[in-house]
Amino acid sequence: MKMQKAWFYKEYGPKEVLKLGDVPLPTPQQKQLLVQVRAAALNPFDSKMRQKPIHPIDFPVVPGCDMAGVVVSKGNGVRKFDIGDEVYGNIQNFNAEGNLKQPGTLAEFIVVEENLVALKPKNISFEEAASLPLAVQTAMEGFKTAGFKEGQTVFIVGGAGGVGTLAVQLAKQLYGASQVGATTSTPKVEFVKSLGADTVVDYTKTRYEEVDEKYDFLYDTIGDSMNSHVLAKDDAPVIDITWPPSNPRAVYSGLTVSGETLEELGPYLESGKLKAVIDPTGPYNFSDAIEAFRHLETGRARGKVVISHFPLKKAFPCFVQHQE
């Protein structure tokens, strides 16, 4: 059996249960790509999965949903991609039944269904591309769940996080919001304004009740809807992306994992209207994945925690294109 390097854990626990070692190299099945990972991004979900049982898994688990990389082999029936294509996506299809796909993206090579990835826009790096999928799919789903319409106003709780930085940008660039409000802490106020927020509330100084304006959509990305709902107009949707929402008025919003969502964003990424936000402590080296998790788990990340410098095999003698 061919082996590859990956981060994995064999028991639930803190980040120290993660070990770097050898796991089997996967083989692409029908409509799947084998991708050499060039960059990955961490999500709070990866930490929550490691800490306690929340989703079916079989140990050992290689964590990771988001990646960008190069197609090195493909299974039968692949129509959209060729060997050598640079792709990115969230490889964990939460909308499908069953366990998470293994290995996750903290591995040299992963397999993924072709309908879950998109071509990486040429003007963005692997690191920038890897930072996007899960967070942007979540950010977009919230606007859809709320039935948001062009010209409406939105208040985003947690404007500096992985989901929040994208929600603020999408509000203006994709959904045509007339007014965007957001919360963050003092050191990040100017940063969140730079993403396009018109009003940034420093939550360390101002309570929700002290904000004068009421909004057409309250989008809570940190799980504080019990308190933040006061910023929504009387009949306005309150969306909470944490489960279970802390406020009975709030509607939970998840994500739809698909390559089509990413294709929709292509023009915005190519024109620079939508920018990936990589936490300034990174990108972390592949060998420093535990340090990257430590930073994510402070809850203070600015944008996305990204992992780069994956081991690069120079030749792929074992990779052959499957013949139909």
Ligand SMILES: NC(=O)c1ccc[n+]([C@@H]2O[C@H](COP(=O)([O-])OP(=O)(O)OC[C@H]3O[C@@H](n4cnc5c(N)ncnc54)[C@H](OP(=O)(O)O)[C@@H]3O)[C@@H](O)[C@H]2O)c1
């Ligand atoms: N429903 C879904 O499908 C889905 C998808 C993705 C994520 N999630 C969940 O959504 C949550 C956020 O995910 P994420 O990836 O955006 O997390 P993240 O990147 O780790 O969020 C970190 C950010 O949260 C901000 N923050 C923390 N407390 C805050 C507060 N009281 N007010 C305002 N901002 C605050 C921090 O800013 P400051 O340093 O300024 O406080 C920091 O920039 C997590 O619980 C995650 O599991 C759900």
